[in-house]
Amino acid sequence: MNIAYCEDEKIQKEILEELLCRWGKVDLVWYESAEQMLFECDGRYPFDLIILDIQMRNQNGMELARQIRRDDPQVPLLFLTATKEYVFEGYEVNALRYLIKPIQPSQLFAILGEIQASTKRSILLNGNRIDLNALVYVEAEAHYCHLVFEDHRQKEKIGIRELKTMLDDSFVMIHRSYLVNIAKVDQIRREELSAGSFTLPVARSQLKTVSEAFIEYNKGISL
Structure with missing residues (x-):
């Protein structure tokens, strides 16, 4: 499974990496800012799942999600955040889920299972x-x-x-x-x-x- 993660705190990226290793085989691409992700992807998002932290320096994850949706209305989006403040805005960008930190492994693993099942009929x-x-x-x-x-x-x-x-x-x-x-x-x-x-x-x-x-x-x- 190919996953992109946009998060400006390295410790959070390491926590997610450890959880993904426990779940199964995953190729993780880490972006340290919304600006980096937008520049390097250049309107193409060849991922099975994009995980976004909402509270980041400069451009936040919700603003990034809106820009991603202009180019790709289908790629699954998952928000990870420490606050419920933006939960209703997640519906605007058709977010798959909204998980509160610290991440509960059972919740994350269930979502990954859903994504894996849905990608079996896509390439x-x-x-x-x-x-x-x-x-x-x-x-x-x-x-x-x-x-x-x-x-x-x-x-x-x-x-x-x-x-x-x-x-x-x-x-x-x-x-x-x-x-x-x-x-x-x-x-x-x-x-x-x-x-x-x-x-x-x-x-x-x-x-x-x-x-x-x-x-x-x-x-x-x-x-």
């Missing part, structure tokens, strides 16, 4: 978090891939074979240039399939594999 790609539940299919174009969702698509610099190694078993190669999320497939025909509003080609060599994956997925749904 980080070139600094962008990709929601695999929403991804319909992938189309290759030279050294790039188009990631296609119901309402938008985005282009990422990565080969389709490399991307496939980052995805789980629900993504099936249906053609040398296409991967499909089997959960999105509605119907399979001899040379094509339908996935929502999309019609995609199916290579003859992949028809059996795709059909078997489709049957297994729907068998699991019916149980």
Whole structure:
């Protein structure tokens, strides 16, 4: 799990590090000020969780959270503070939780467990978090891939074979240039399939594999 922590007191950073080590494998990036975090991240927040101390010198954690939210409305935010003064403002930035110092390990561990469960169906790609539940299919174009969702698509610099190694078993190669999320497939025909509003080609060599994956997925749904 990748976690960012913005805190201007080193002793608090060490306390959190010790707790995270007790919980499990975590990569922690520490920022000593809001200004440092904003400068180094430059509008991109490739983290599973951002933990913010509210009472910091210069720009406080709540102001920082508002700036983060302008660039990234989804990344989970957790506030750690010694006062309840800002608790209601946390709702403005869609904060995940608000923990009072000293941190209770059981509360922190429960939150980390929730985050870990939610990230099992997402990946980080070139600094962008990709929601695999929403991804319909992938189309290759030279050294790039188009990631296609119901309402938008985005282009990422990565080969389709490399991307496939980052995805789980629900993504099936249906053609040398296409991967499909089997959960999105509605119907399979001899040379094509339908996935929502999309019609995609199916290579003859992949028809059996795709059909078997489709049957297994729907068998699991019916149980």
